[in-house]
Amino acid sequence: MNQSLIDYTLQLADNALIIGHRNSEWCGHGPVLEQDIAISNIALDFIGQARNFYQYAAELLGNGATEDSLAFLRDVPEFKNVLITELPNGDWAQTTLRQFLFSTYQYYFYQQLQNSTDTRLAAIAAKSLKEVTYHLRWSSEWVIRLGDGTEESKHRLLTALDELWNFTGEMFLPAAYETALLQENMGVDLSIIHQHWNQKVQEVFAEASIQIPKKSWAQQGGKTGIHTEHLGYILAEMQFLQRAYPGAEW
């Protein structure tokens, strides 16, 4: 059993599940109907991606693990998602900026992962990349619209940037299982992703007439199970039913 491959797959699943859950919180609360539908659609794509990765992780783990047990019966220290995915939504500026920063990372990540020697990871990446292309386009447009909009929208975008920026570095700092998987030609090289990411963020920020912050300190821990207090609340809500009524179905 390749524990690094399992951890790697779980991280991809957890990232998708947690940001998908956050986006789903907008369902019924979006600023206008069309954007409510947009973010709910994006949430659905993420839940689908999470299922594909959890199903694979469950097969690798064996021993009765299922996609549901991995999503609903693990506790905070077992989750490996990057911290930026679990932060509260904040306002629309914070949600769409987070989506842009994360989708840019995911876009280049999946682009590389398509070439993984692990055919299952490669297949899920190729499938997901098509969806992420739409997410990246949509979130880029929001960042530009808000940055280049009114004084109020720009102010909100800058406040969001201040809130989120310290959480971007973690995406590019490899955990031990990521380094191991890269060496086995199954994982991606995060330093290459980082270069692409910087370039894309710079391009979109220039159009939005905002600057990349100078500070470079990175808050980290998520990849190895050390989370902010927010993840516990997400899991409490998401896992309640399966914890209270184990095996419940409808």
Add this chain to the structure above:
Amino acid sequence: MTIAIQHTSPEEKKIWNLLETVTDPEVPVLTILDLGIVRSVELAQLDNHQLKPIITITPTYSGCPAMDVISMNIRMALLQAGYQQMEIKQALSPAWTTDWMSEEAKNKLKAYGIAPPQYKQAVCTPEAFQDEEAIQCPQCNSWNTALVSQFGSTACKALYKCNDCKEPFDYFKCH
């Protein structure tokens, strides 16, 4: 023990004909064959000489909620035709694309009021505020239409409006 049966058998043709009767729950005018969701049909021979169909399907989008319903409907169609055992598998690779949709399917979509997918080109890139491809209004055939949102009533559709007849419409977006 199972033995693969030859690909072009009449039995296999029978399965394809049955699959032709299974429609997409969200776009009921299209069959799952029209959509290109069915990737392969195999038949295995069981010990009791009965045939067990093995159908491989692929999702349109990762989170498409219709997939479970489609699997169930395939199962129902096969059960009704007398098959007692069957297997429905999902494959992700190669990833589904609207290129697999038949011309006939595109005509059916349009008649149903949904603009059919264009060939993908520049549209499937992440560039912000890119020029939109012209999409024809399925109601009045005008090309004077505008994108409202890349995300529509289901994962596979975008929302447009027609500047001539003023009606909103769904566009089955390229993928």
